[in-house]
Amino acid sequence: MATPKYQRIAAALRNAIRAGTYGPGDRLPGENDLMAQHEVARMTARQALGVLTAEGLAESRKGAGVFVRAHPEPxxxxxxxxxxxxxxxxxxxxxxxxxxxxxxxxxxxxxxxxxxxxxxxxxxxxxxxxxxxxxxxxxxxxxxxxxxxxxxxxxxxxxxxxxxxxxxxxxxxxxxxxxxxxxxxxxxxxxxxxxxxxxxxxxxxxxxxxxxxxxxxxxxxxxxxxxxxxxxxxxxxxxxxxxx
Amino acid sequence: MATPKYQRIAAALRNAIRAGTYGPGDRLPGENDLMAQHEVARMTARQALGVLTAEGLAESRKGAGVFVRAHPEPxxxxxxxxxxxxxxxxxxxxxxxxxxxxxxxxxxxxxxxxxxxxxxxxxxxxxxxxxxxxxxxxxxxxxxxxxxxxxxxxxxxxxxxxxxxxxxxxxxxxxxxxxxxxxxxxxxxxxxxxxxxxxxxxxxxxxxxxxxxxxxxxxxxxxxxxxxxxxxxxxxxxxxxxxx
DNA sequence: AAGTGGTCTAGACCACCAC
DNA sequence: TGGTGGTCTAGACCACTTT
The missing domain is CATH 3.40.1410.10 (Chorismate lyase-like)
Structure with missing residues (x-):
């Protein structure tokens, strides 16, 4: 396992965002989705999403999901x-x-x-x-x-x-x-x-x-x-x- | 449980740092220490330390410990x-x-x-x-x-x-x-x-x-x-x- | 060799949100 | 009401650093 699973999952999501698969405001795959898709435990999926939120690329909303952050014109x-x-x-x-x-x-x-x-x-x-x-x-x-x-x-x-x-x-x-x-x-x-x-x-x-x-x-x-x-x-x- | 455990542990450490209990470069209580002191699981102790590192107050060194970050004169x-x-x-x-x-x-x-x-x-x-x-x-x-x-x-x-x-x-x-x-x-x-x-x-x-x-x-x-x-x-x- | 943080699993309960 | 993220537990193995 060269790079950790959670980093690979995060990288995949990051690329999908950059590629436009998920646009500003779109909902990202949630913890359960990632668990299923990547055959991974809860905490590992969370960690991947945590990378994106820490980078400011996404934001989580309790009870709703994780969304691509909309960057208004500065x-x-x-x-x-x-x-x-x-x-x-x-x-x-x-x-x-x-x-x-x-x-x-x-x-x-x-x-x-x-x-x-x-x-x-x-x-x-x-x-x-x-x-x-x-x-x-x-x-x-x-x-x-x-x-x-x-x-x-x-x-x-x-x-x-x-x-x-x-x-x-x-x-x-x-x-x-x-x-x-x-x-x-x-x-x-x-x-x-x-x-x-x-x-x-x-x-x-x-x-x-x-x-x-x-x-x-x-x-x-x-x-x-x-x-x-x-x-x-x-x-x-x-x-x-x-x-x- | 008004505020989450990990936040309370993080706050305690933060206050200790500000109070000078732990000076720049000092080693903070590690995951095992926090588990014992606060009767808490591994991931919870980790989460608390994660708060401090995310804030830039501390930095972790693999295999060594978590240390108060030394801020050189800007x-x-x-x-x-x-x-x-x-x-x-x-x-x-x-x-x-x-x-x-x-x-x-x-x-x-x-x-x-x-x-x-x-x-x-x-x-x-x-x-x-x-x-x-x-x-x-x-x-x-x-x-x-x-x-x-x-x-x-x-x-x-x-x-x-x-x-x-x-x-x-x-x-x-x-x-x-x-x-x-x-x-x-x-x-x-x-x-x-x-x-x-x-x-x-x-x-x-x-x-x-x-x-x-x-x-x-x-x-x-x-x-x-x-x-x-x-x-x-x-x-x-x-x-x-x-x-x- | 012992201890550390880094990663990971497989469960659990909760508050919150949308339908 | 069902799904979501937020919190938490109790284990595990690994690479790494220190002694």
């Missing part, structure tokens, strides 16, 4: 110079640029005043105990959660401004920061990818997540906002312009 | 304006900027002339049948593969230049392109994350990979190079500057 998130400025400078939310044709909605929104995590407090130059304005929200596309985000701003800086409301007004947070004389002139984004922790999975995101920390900086080098984002990796393509 | 890959220009403008490889103290070596290098994949050919404005110069290489840090990359350049453009050699000389490919009068002035990078396919796993990369496509563009808007990179997600942090 969202193109352009983190590009002109775009950002133009967009929030002219009334739209920065985030509407993330998106190109489907319905994006916001969910689980909250604003509160609370201490920021130590690393964030450091970036924002908050003294220990200084509170931050914390804005949390989750974004859905077609009813499916694709991103959750938390932003931190110095509470003293934004007190009394629309930033402490759910609706920050035309142009969003960045436009309001500009109104306050703290317009960000550039942002630094750090990007990592990881498997979703159980916590993130509770948020309803996929198995692989992209973690972005966006740090917004003013002309005087002041950090006025830190945003931590968790994206469903399968739902997004990030685009960056790199001048040379 | 490589900071700065895809930033000044850096890129400065670096290759002054003799160093662009990629040496990826890296900040450990030994990075190249592996499995090859240069060849071959047709580019259709999407790449389109970006490079290659007529069907026009060959591309294909440069493949894999990067190791401390002996561990962390990235593999393939670059495509129009063969007609680079014929006879050092770009067709392994050693492209001071400043690397971009400096040679500049010598040829095709200096790239900016690049567009698209970033995705995914679980590693069996192919990529054969390359020796981790379970989660980051896929970057870098398109290098000249002042006359000509695409002179397309590079596809596969990074071990755990080994990298990407940094981008976004002017606003």
């Amino acid at each position: 969202i193109l998130r352009r983190a590009t110079a002109r775009l950002a400025r133009q967009v929030w400078g002219s009334g739209e939310s920065v985030w509407s640029a993330d998106f190109d044709g489907r319905m994006m909605t916001v969910d689980r929104f909250s604003v509160s005043e609370a201490p920021a995590p130590p690393d964030v407090a450091g970036l924002l130059s908050l003294a220990p105990g200084d509170p931050a304005c914390v804005r949390r929200r989750r974004y859905l596309v077609g009813g499916v959660p694709v991103m959750s985000a938390v932003s931190y701003l110095p509470a003293a800086l934004v007190a009394g401004s629309p930033i402490t409301n759910e609706d920050t007004g035309p142009g969003g947070t960045y436009a309001r920061l500009a109104d306050l004389g703290h317009a960000p002139v550039h942002a630094r984004e750090t990007v990592r990818a990881d498997t979703a922790t159980p916590d993130a999975r509770d948020l309803g995101l996929g198995a692989v997540v992209v973690l972005i920390r966006r740090v917004a900086i003013t002309a005087t080098d002041r950090v006025v906002e830190v945003t931590d984002m968790v994206l469903d990796a399968g739902a997004y393509v990030l685009e960056y312009e790199v001048p040379m | 490589i900071l890959r700065r895809a930033t304006a000044r850096l890129a220009r400065q670096v290759w403008g002054s003799g160093e490889s662009v990629w040496s900027a990826d890296f900040d103290g450990r030994m990075m070596t190249v592996d499995r290098f090859s240069v060849s002339e071959a047709p580019a994949p259709p999407d790449v050919a389109g970006l490079l404005s290659l007529a069907p049948g026009d060959p591309a110069c294909v440069r493949r290489r894999r990067y190791l840090v401390g002996g561990v593969p962390v990235m593999s990359a393939v670059s495509y350049l129009p063969a007609a453009l680079v014929a006879g230049s050092p770009i067709t050699n392994e050693d492209t000389g001071p400043g690397g490919t971009y400096a040679r392109l500049a010598d040829l009068g095709h200096a790239p002035v900016h690049a567009r990078e698209t970033v995705r994350a995914d679980t590693a396919t069996p192919d990529a796993r054969d390359l020796g990369l981790g379970a989660v990979v980051v896929l970057i496509r870098r398109v290098a563009i000249t002042a006359t808007d000509r695409v002179v190079e397309v590079t596809d990179m596969v990074l071990d997600a755990g080994a990298y942090v990407l940094e981008y500057e976004v002017p606003m």
